[in-house]
Amino acid sequence: MQVQHIMCPVCGGRIPIEHNDKVNRCEYCASPVLGSDQNRNCSRHPDRLAVEVCHVCNEMFCEEDIEYRVADYGGKLFTIVNCDKEYCVDESQWAKPLNREYQQLVNMDWADNIDNLILRVTGLGAVLMMIFELVFVLSMIYLQYFTTHSANLPMFFLPGDIVIVLSILGNLLSAILLQTALQVYIHERQLGSGIVLLIILVAEAAFLIGRGLYFNLLINPIPWLLPLLFGAFTFSVILVFIGSMMATAVGYKKHKQFRSARITLGLTAER
């Protein structure tokens, strides 16, 4: 029977059957599918099920006959697979062999659950801080231009100049806080970002309380504004604080794991 259209099981694209005894690639996404007469076993060990397709010769192999390499395509690192035939190895020389041992030693799946929690706690705190700063700007502008409190707000040349400049600085600080809070999710950066997060948090808190006093918010005309702002601020500070403490603790564990992996494989001079 002549099959006219085979749909790619990955993307639904059209697959032209060029080889009956070899892997065919989807025209669209390059995913491999079996040729119509093709055996599913390793081409060198006919009794074993194949697990990979060589990217050079497109033949199927078992785990024993292949090597993995990391290749750079325009700054994106991809894993490619080649079999151990001389030609295929030669053709793959440009890519760097993947260091499987190191990869196994620095496997950090154990931290998945706690990392998810840390990301959510710090991330939520940082997002709230960001929203808080945005609301803070708006309420300060409101106080400056629409209420009698404007007399209590500092200025250099024009009414509101100090308020706006300091508020933009506050927005920037909270953006940096958010940036750092997201980094706790990346294994290598967790320890560093946990510590930096603590420092930024202290700076942000000091800067905000300083601004509040400088803007004379203690005597502002809206009675509920100060408790609301302070409550929201405290809540996000607590979240970020807890998250950064956890990130520092877990990150330190990972740091030790990275170090011992490098020492085990002789990748570093220290011991």
Place this chain on the structure above:
Amino acid sequence: MSEEAQTATIFDRPFGLRMIGLTQMTFGFLALVAFIGLVLAIVGGVPGVADLGPVYAVVLLIGVVIPCLVIGNYVDDLRRNAVVAQILYSLFSIAMAAIFLMYWGIGYEWAFPLYEISVQVAIGNLAVFIVVVEAFFALYLIVKWNEVAPPSDVYVERDRVIAKQIVTGIVPSPLTPSLISPDGETTLSDDDSRRIMDVRRVTTDEGMAVLCSNCGGATPLTKVEDDNTLVCDYCGVRLGVSSVFVPCENHPEYLAATNCDVCGEHFCRMCLTAQEPPVDKRWKGSIVHICQKCFEGRYRPAVTTTSLVLPIDQLFDKAGSRFSRVGGIYRKFLGKYSAVMRYVLEFTLRLAASVMKAGGKGNSNDGAAMVLIAVVVAVVAIPLAIGVVLLLGAIVIIPFLFYAGLVGVTIEAVKIISRTDFLSLSEAREKGIAVGAPAKTKESTLREDQRDWEYRGSRYAGERHVTETYFRRQN
């Protein structure tokens, strides 16, 4: 393929349609200026407009300003209704202008009172102009109907980023956003699609299953035919079978569809997302498949491409580029202005000289001095005033852009924290079928590719390589 017949993009619009949209917008804008002038005249109590002025203003607003701006805005987006509206409006304005010409004739002029002076407006000529232009528009739209008004079942992608992806072939699936019938080409009716989507299962009792890329149903691997293909139990399309019989890393009950391009592990359609290919001469593919772990970019050392980066520099870049663009406009203006001013200065000097010569004595020197002062004021004051206006505009625009950027970043961060920014291939397909349009797979601005590799831009850049066969060939 049938895809092109089903999905059009904003880039498919003909040039003429774009010009019609722009012209209508210009008409609307000019009418808006006239309307504002009229209102100011009424408010200012200019004699001659007090009685009929308000009527003219309302007619101008409802008859010209609003329809021209609204229709002009939508007509060039390949919208059927807007094209119909434009044709009707063109006919309407031709009729109005024709009636006007019948009663008042082509030579009619209207003296528009502008404070002390009055401006002569050749309304008759304007009416002729309107008849010609609108008749041309209506004719064009009717003649080019098939190009400017896609049928209602064709989806038009207007988001430029996605449209670009469709044009260059970067969408998670080349399938139409509806179910395909067993022949693999035609689309199923909505009823049939709904029936299949309702009954289709994503688990089987008979061991490992293949997830259909068309409907998402799970067909057991035991049904693979001798030619290594499989007919989906639910929608009937003939699927190829993935080359290696390895289960998905996360779902042992499904056959892996393909590898994650980053870590190389095997995954099913529920665990992979599609991303734009890298910009690299050696990469000819249209799609990159990435698993959730690699998408999240947690392992930097060996395999990661992405990392979480807040585009603070971009926020400033955007603001800064607006500033420099305003600066550029100003610089251009100054160039043109000074070029014109040279002639003006020359002319004035001659004028001043002639004033001096003609007068000969006494106050004629004062007259020359006055002319010179006036010119100097014009030379200095006009650019200064325009500069101040531009600067004020920039000062208003830039914080606005900056804060819009901050809000956007916050929204992206919320998506990352709630893990909703990962859109799997199967989710994308199902969303596409539910909405009848390709699911949006915009890559988050916060997840930028980050890492340089030592080979980057060095001896291998631009070299073609055999390993390319692993990746998609451009047809």
